[in-house]
Amino acid sequence: MDIFIQQVINGLTLGAVYAMVALGYTMVYGIIQLINFAHGEVVMIGAMVAFSVIGALAPSGLPPLAIVLIAAGCAIPVCMLLGYVMERVAYRPLRGAPRLAPLITAIGVSIILQHLAMMIWSRNPLAFPQIIKVESYHFAGATISSVQIAILAISLAMMAGLAALVYRTRLGTAMRATAHNPQVAGLMGIDANRIIALTFVIGAALAAVAGVMVASYYGIAHYAMGSQLGLKAFCAAVLGGIGNIPGAMLGGVLLGVVEALGAGYIGDLTGNMFGSNYQDVFAFIVLIAVLVFRPSGLLGERVGDRA
Amino acid sequence: MIRSHFGVLAIAATVVLAGCGEDKKAQAPATLTIAIGSVAPLTGGIAHLGKDNENGARLAVEEANAAKIRIGGKEAVFQFLAEDDQEDAKVGNTVAQKLVDAKVAGVVGHLNSGTSIPASNIYSGANIPMITGSATNPELTERGLKGVFRVVGRDDQQGPAVANYLIANAKPKVVAVIDDATAYGKGLANEVEKTLTAAGVKVLAREQGTNKTVDWKAVLTKLKGRGPDAVFYGGMDSTGGPLLKQGRELGIKAVFSFGDGACTEKMGEFAGSGADGLLCSQAGIPPQAASKKFLDAYKKRFNTDPILYAPFTYDAANLLIDAMKQADSADAAKYLPVLQKIDFAGATGRISFDEKGDRKDAEMTIFTMKGGKLLPIAIIKSGKTTKYEDFVAQSTAPAADVAKK
Numbered sequence: 001m002d003i004f005i006q007q008v009i010n011g012l013t014l015g016a017v018y019a020m021v022a023l024g025y026t027m028v029y030g031i032i033q034l035i036n037f038a039h040g041e042v043v044m045i046g047a048m049v050a051f052s053v054i055g056a057l058a059p060s061g062l063p064p065l066a067i068v069l070i071a072a073g074c075a076i077p078v079c080m081l082l083g084y085v086m087e088r089v090a091y092r093p094l095r096g097a098p099r100l101a102p103l104i105t106a107i108g109v110s111i112i113l114q115h116l117a118m119m120i121w122s123r124n125p126l127a128f129p130q131i132i133k134v135e136s137y138h139f140a141g142a143t144i145s146s147v148q149i150a151i152l153a154i155s156l157a158m159m160a161g162l163a164a165l166v167y168r169t170r171l172g173t174a175m176r177a178t179a180h181n182p183q184v185a186g187l188m189g190i191d192a193n194r195i196i197a198l199t200f201v202i203g204a205a206l207a208a209v210a211g212v213m214v215a216s217y218y219g220i221a222h223y224a225m226g227s228q229l230g231l232k233a234f235c236a237a238v239l240g241g242i243g244n245i246p247g248a249m250l251g252g253v254l255l256g257v258v259e260a261l262g263a264g265y266i267g268d269l270t271g272n273m274f275g276s277n278y279q280d281v282f283a284f285i286v287l288i289a290v291l292v293f294r295p296s297g298l299l300g301e302r303v304g305d306r307a
Numbered sequence: 308m309i310r311s312h313f314g315v316l317a318i319a320a321t322v323v324l325a326g327c328g329e330d331k332k333a334q335a336p337a338t339l340t341i342a343i344g345s346v347a348p349l350t351g352g353i354a355h356l357g358k359d360n361e362n363g364a365r366l367a368v369e370e371a372n373a374a375k376i377r378i379g380g381k382e383a384v385f386q387f388l389a390e391d392d393q394e395d396a397k398v399g400n401t402v403a404q405k406l407v408d409a410k411v412a413g414v415v416g417h418l419n420s421g422t423s424i425p426a427s428n429i430y431s432g433a434n435i436p437m438i439t440g441s442a443t444n445p446e447l448t449e450r451g452l453k454g455v456f457r458v459v460g461r462d463d464q465q466g467p468a469v470a471n472y473l474i475a476n477a478k479p480k481v482v483a484v485i486d487d488a489t490a491y492g493k494g495l496a497n498e499v500e501k502t503l504t505a506a507g508v509k510v511l512a513r514e515q516g517t518n519k520t521v522d523w524k525a526v527l528t529k530l531k532g533r534g535p536d537a538v539f540y541g542g543m544d545s546t547g548g549p550l551l552k553q554g555r556e557l558g559i560k561a562v563f564s565f566g567d568g569a570c571t572e573k574m575g576e577f578a579g580s581g582a583d584g585l586l587c588s589q590a591g592i593p594p595q596a597a598s599k600k601f602l603d604a605y606k607k608r609f610n611t612d613p614i615l616y617a618p619f620t621y622d623a624a625n626l627l628i629d630a631m632k633q634a635d636s637a638d639a640a641k642y643l644p645v646l647q648k649i650d651f652a653g654a655t656g657r658i659s660f661d662e663k664g665d666r667k668d669a670e671m672t673i674f675t676m677k678g679g680k681l682l683p684i685a686i687i688k689s690g691k692t693t694k695y696e697d698f699v700a701q702s703t704a705p706a707a708d709v710a711k712k
Contacts, residue, residue, distance in 0.1 A: 002532075003531070003532045006528045006531075006557075010522075010524040010528060011525075014524075122355070123355045123358055124573075125352065127576030134556065143558055218553070219548070220549050220577060222545065228519055259525070260524070263525030264525045264528060265529075272512040275513060275514055275515040276516065276525065277488045277520075
């Protein structure tokens with residue numbers, strides 16, 4: 001039982017990170033039906049910027065918590081700027097183009113960002129500095145570290161903040177209106193371009209936080225870390241119903257838990273015929289099963305494809 | 308279609324380049340352009356190790372050019388073609404074919420066993436000798452292919468070496484074995500498991516990740532419930548580091564033990580004090596025991612120290628060059644027999660090959676980690692274990708000798 005609880009904790013932490021990244025995919029998709037494949041790289045840039053800032057400030061003698069906050073405080077604006085530039089340069093000029101064109105530029109941006117990061121931060125897997133001492137707490141035979149608690153708390157807070165922004169503010173109303181019908185929203189006096197750019201910027205800010213969290217959780221930052229994470233988060237967004245914000249959160253957490261339980265128990269369940277390396281296969285079987293019965297995802301609405 | 312275009316382009320570029328060289332040196336003595344390929348992953352999780360391998364070979368080629376070697380009565384100009392196989396067998400085969408199309412005289416690489424084994428078919432089919440400085444899976448040289456060599460030890464030497472050391476020193480009763488599902492990681496883990504089982508140690512059901520896994524929590528949580536005394540991982544450092552760190556975070560007190568792919572100083576950076584006591588092996592002498600001449604030249608040229616197998620790729624490139632020099636030809640048909648019988652004093656000691664293409668009497672080094680530094684503790688050669696200090700004291704070859712040019 002204690003091992004089961006431990007696996008659920010592992011899964012929830014992983015899922016919280018997936019959910020944060022999935023939100024970026026789903027918000028952008030909800031508004032312009034674009035799958036922003038470069039979103040995973042924004043997470044990576046967030047982690048890398050934080051890595052550099054922590055490395056630079058570590059000898060300064062500031063309290064470790066302050067250093068981490070400053071690092072996140074630098075990573076967020078850098079990623080927001082990146083999100084804005086990305087939208088302005090690679091996606092806005094293609095707004096009227098067939099849907100495949102921006103998809104390809106998204107892949108292009110992703111490759112460019114990866115190699116840019118490789119040039120700046122080298123090919124080495126970087127050891128993310130652990131300046132805050134990690135405390136472990138025990139309950140019911142399971143161990144939860146302070147990093148895990150922080151990840152769960154921060155992502156909950158950010159997701160609640162995002163939900164409030166989208167459902168309670170004028171900006172959120174404008175975002176939802178643009179997602180619903182950009183032309184009509186434009187007629188109502190909403191500047192669709194501004195709203196779309198803001199969506200990218202908000203998604204990038206979430207990605208920056210996710211980047212700092214994932215790098216400090218695993219203690220490793222690497223220029224190629226974004227692609228795998230981005231792919232998983234994209235799947236989480238689809239699982240929850242792409243375009244749907246609560247869906248992304250649910251999909252992320254669910255995918256994380258399914259992966260952890262898959263890795264933990266798949267060997268025992270199949271008499272060691274399949275090992276834990278099949279955890280991704282396991283996760284994707286769940287994904288396919290959900291999509292067969294609910295093609296629009298768990299919380300996705302059945303909407304006709306917009307032209 | 309696209310690939311053949313690239314091939315044509317590569318050949319065209321080579322022809323143009325060669326043409327330019329001849330134009331400029333019309334009045335100078337005739338030169339002979341010899342292309343040497345180098346393949347390693349230059350992008351992805353272990354790109355740092357790939358660059359390390361490439362640098363070693365590059366240094367050898369640059370030194371050979373500076374030495375103005377004469378082959379077949381002409382001054383040899385070595386061209387260095389570095390390719391990226393992305394640690395992926397499909398890409399590895401593509402770049403291998405690209406090098407064949409570019410008519411390289413020999414290849415240093417690949418880095419991984421999983422890419423070297425399929426690519427060796429292509430090189431061997433085109434009669435191009437290849438020497439790997441790091442691929443340790445036995446299968447590479449077990450298939451009777453002509454012109455396939457390695458200058459490091461094999462995993463059926465490394466696995467028993469590290470497993471026996473683990474048994475003798477940590478005295479584990481239950482060991483968990485994990486691998487990254489690559490040809491290298493799985494092969495090495497199998498060898499370790501074989502040795503452990505033969506010694507009567509209980510080995511838990513194999514756990515696997517992939518060569519991109521950074522989240523090992525689920526696997527480690529499962530293992531924690533079974534209480535192993537030691538954990539062996541067959542894989543590379545970019546996945547082994549997170550494994551070690553997360554294991555310690557979950558409170559696993561077992562001795563961790565890794566193979567050569569994860570036997571780098573990165574472990575200390577990733578896992579901090581949790582890395583202390585790590586036991587790991589390298590399929591050769593440690594980089595710091597390579598010849599001083601090589602170490603100085605490497606540091607001067609690349610402004611960094613070799614990480615893992617750069618001394619071996621350096622030797623591999625030098626072996627190709629030396630065999631061409633002795634045969635007085637860059638034609639594989641002429642220099643391959645020389646390479647097969649070569650006796651060469653390299654940066655990693657004396658090198659000669661057995662009939663399979665494996666290095667004779669390859670050393671294995673066992674390391675432990677202390678205060679974030681990897682310390683070599685023992686050298687195992689032909690089944691004999693020597694303390695590292697004794698090895699350095701008695702050895703004349705690697706530490707003192709210089710590569711003969």
